[in-house]
Amino acid sequence: MNVYPFIEAEKALPNGNVKRSCELLKVSRSAYYQHRNNGPSLRARQDTALTERIAVVHEASAGAYGSPRVHAELRAEGLRHSRKRVARLMRAAGRCGRAPKRWRTTTVPDPNAAARPDLIVRDFTTSAAAVNTRWCGDITYIRTWEGWLYLATVIDLASRRVIGWATADHLRTDLPAQALSNAITTRRPNQPVIFHSDRGCPIHQRPVHPPRRPAPGAAIRRPPGSVLGQRCR
Secondary structure, three states: OOOHHHHHHHHHOOOOOHHHHHHHOOOOHHHHHHHHHHOOOHHHHHHHHHHHHHHHHHHHOOOOOOHHHHHHHHHHOOOOOOHHHHHHHHHHOOOOOOOOOOOOOOOOOOOOOOOOOOOOOOOOOOOHHHOOOEEEEEEEEEEEOOEEEEEEEEEEOOOOEEEEEEEEOOOOOHHHHHHHHHHHHHHOOOOOEEEEOOOOOOOOOEEEOOOOOOOOOOOOOOOOOOOOOOOOO
8 A cells, every 4th residue: 555645645734744644654754755756666657557558448348348358358468467456456547347237027927817819810911901900019118317217109000100108107007008098099990909919018918999989179088998907916
């Protein structure tokens, strides 16, 4: 540990005493003045040069390399230093690697949930004549400054157009229900529509019947009955 900066800080005080500081830190005054007059030691100059090279390697990896990989790169260049020294200099320079984030499992299908038949028979083709007959939906999550934001969308398979969406900070059934209600309000289908989703999310496939067309100026309400299911967990 370099104690000379502490002696310099003590000397800069109005009543600073170099002799007392050297005695407390167990350093001779001659060594302190020699360090002060001669500048940094050879070891310190080597650390400065090595830190500059570490910064080049770290920036070339876009900040992803930690001390083990930086140490390996330096060894490949012929700079043979210990890994602990490289780690120490990286800590002093405020540099660190980036580890991959752990995968967060948000949708786990309930094994006790009833299997739903595939009513669209894996037919995801586009067709202008099949508008408002087959809808599909899914939920994704987006990292924001305030936490995770969940986005539910409803897409018309015939046109590939997003016809309804909703956002929330949870994965409850209210989120896809709001997106589905938004799609029904936007399209107002006059025939039964099949809403399809995978089993890896809280929504289950079930035929959706559009609500009655409201009178002009009347408030639009959600369709009666439960059109979505949620796993019991």
